[in-house]
Amino acid sequence: MTILIFSLLIWLSSFGAGLIGALTGLGGGVVIVPILTSVFGVDIRYAIGASLVSVIATSLGAASIYIKQGYTNLRLGMFLEVATTFGAVVGAIIATFVSVKFLTIILAIVLIYSAYIAQKPKLENCENTTVETPLAEYLQLNSAYPTADGLVNYQVYSIPLGFGVMMLAGVLSGLLGIGSGGFKVLAMDQIMRLPFKVSTTTSNFMIGVTASASAGVYLTRGYIDPGLSMAVILGVLPGAFLGAKILLGAKTQTLRIVFSVVLMVMALKMIYNNVLA
């Protein structure tokens, strides 16, 4: 296949991945890596490199919109970035030592977990307790976010545990070239008990920096191929923007269930190819 045709096919798939990633809230990365490796047969290291840079691009574009809307908790994001960037550098360095087989299996496990997260209904944390959260107070993390009924205050709980899970999310991001949105949601929704809109937008805000931390390592190690990355970035970015536009009026429950089945199938195929075959 010539580079021109291959690039066009990659561009189309990346556009689709960006669109679905935005509609399901998982991001394009978790879709594009398995597509590149299992559909196009691209080496997983090139796939990770290309996915990472496209993840940065979509995160920056979307973050800009969410910040202006007032959902993103900038201070919380900056605080947790300490964990994710450190994790991301560690993950990217681990990735250059371990085997392709190991990477693929870890990716398959993350896909299965993402499939589980994707079909789960979102929970809207907005309980207002009067529990003291000294660390959150000290770091000025408690904030308010806009809802239909006006501003709603929220508190940030279990910061040390959330920080730990964020570091794991960073390691996975660096290791696999994904935004690891699923694990960030685990940390922010389940552990730190943030409102859904705050956790998704703040996670998106952090993904740019996290991915940037591991992309630097990949760039210097020669994993970022300009030809492949170009097609992926230019596809995922408009796809994600279109997805974000559609999302405003769409019911995504069915899509998320279909998508989680697709992720599960891709994961099982990867495990089959790498372990059983």
Added chain:
Amino acid sequence: MYKINSGFRWSLTTSADSQVFLLPVNQQDIDFVLSGTMDQQEKVALTSREKKFANLIANFLIIGVLLASSTVLFGGIFYLLNQGGGLAEYHIFREISAELRSPITIVAAALSGSAQGIIQLGILLLIAIPIMRVLISSLTFLVRGEFVYIVITSLVISSLTYSLFGAYK
């Protein structure tokens, strides 16, 4: 606007049997009317200083991503015109040539007119934007004298700098 506003207040005061109980609700409703649309109301969320900071970051990010992706697009078109007929061999992993792997040599390659160099420059810009965003935040906290956040952003900057410049074998 004034008409709706006064009507709203009036109807609320007439229906208010228990003034003490309804007061917080009334206040919220009036605030909502005064602030007009949701969009404006959202802006009330941030004090003007935090709002300025948030807008600075948001604008910086969108300009950055547009600049970087147009650089990638520009280089990409050149690349496909020049090398589009070659064979795609992404299934075989070879390390990318050394000049496309470090910030300084990438800039040199792009300036010399290499299509791959231009794409890689766009990617480098993309990687650099979040780093610059953290730098801007750090400077803002420095000006405000928020010590904890100066430390926090500095830690992030050190990870990022190590990743881009220090991670050679």
